[in-house]
Amino acid sequence: MKVNFDDLTKELKNKNIRLSHQRLKVLEFITNNRIHPTVDQIYSELHKDIPTLSKTTVYNSLNALIDVGLVKVITIEDNETRYDIVTDDHGHFKCESCGKIYDFEINLDSLGSKDLSNFKINNKDVYFKGICPECIKQ
Amino acid sequence: MKVNFDDLTKELKNKNIRLSHQRLKVLEFITNNRIHPTVDQIYSELHKDIPTLSKTTVYNSLNALIDVGLVKVITIEDNETRYDIVTDDHGHFKCESCGKIYDFEINLDSLGSKDLSNFKINNKDVYFKGICPECIKQ
């Protein structure tokens, strides 16, 4: 899922979505901090730079970015919504000990099932859980 | 992930968990209605049989059943928690049009990544989204 900037601009026009200062900052944070942050993490960090920032704006910005396909939701855990920049295919591994989420390479194209031959698949998510090497050491 | 009843009984003893009437009813409902129900669906249906049932009990029962490994949470959507009986490996497909969740066969054992060679994997979830054949027809 690579981003094409022509398509993106068109998509933004189509949906009458502006890439405002706040939205760009949210996008920048998610892009530069590949930690699959929660809303609170994003808010806390950006609030330092933009003191007037409200949490509602973080929610709005994220939803706008999701609408245009730049960001996606990670629902690996049912009680904490996390966000990730849309990049090439990868799965998510959550360590049940330290809580950290790792990306791992996986070929989603090859992932299918005969049961879905008549289904239109728009999206594939792969979530693993377990213990990460750091936590195994201890 | 087949259920072994000896192990189950031992597990129940270990954790001091009783398979009470309400819990059995919740387990029975999830087993007999493979619709990946929400808490509200379970509550509404069982409430007809058990008028005194409270929603808290449904939550408690589900969490107890999750503890002993009979039930698992499906977090395919970030705003609706669903529950599924633990059976053989399968993925979940959610139709973005009608909202229905389908099971599909998938070999999770063969699903891995070189990036996870030093990780201990306890759990694998595969979530797809798209349009189901019923909705494509329309």
Next chain:
DNA sequence: TAATTAAGTTGTAATCATTACAAGTTAGTA
């Protein structure tokens, strides 16, 4: 069988994440 005791159920209240809304602000466009 009766008494004991720990686990389970229930209803209410509290909590927490997310959304709705209205007033003020910003930024494209004529």
Next chain:
DNA sequence: TACTAACTTGTAATGATTACAACTTAATTA
């Protein structure tokens, strides 16, 4: 420069889940 639609912000509302305390159930022991 003025207009207009989109955006931001703070507060209030909503809704799902959990905490808690009183009561009930059921397994265990005498």
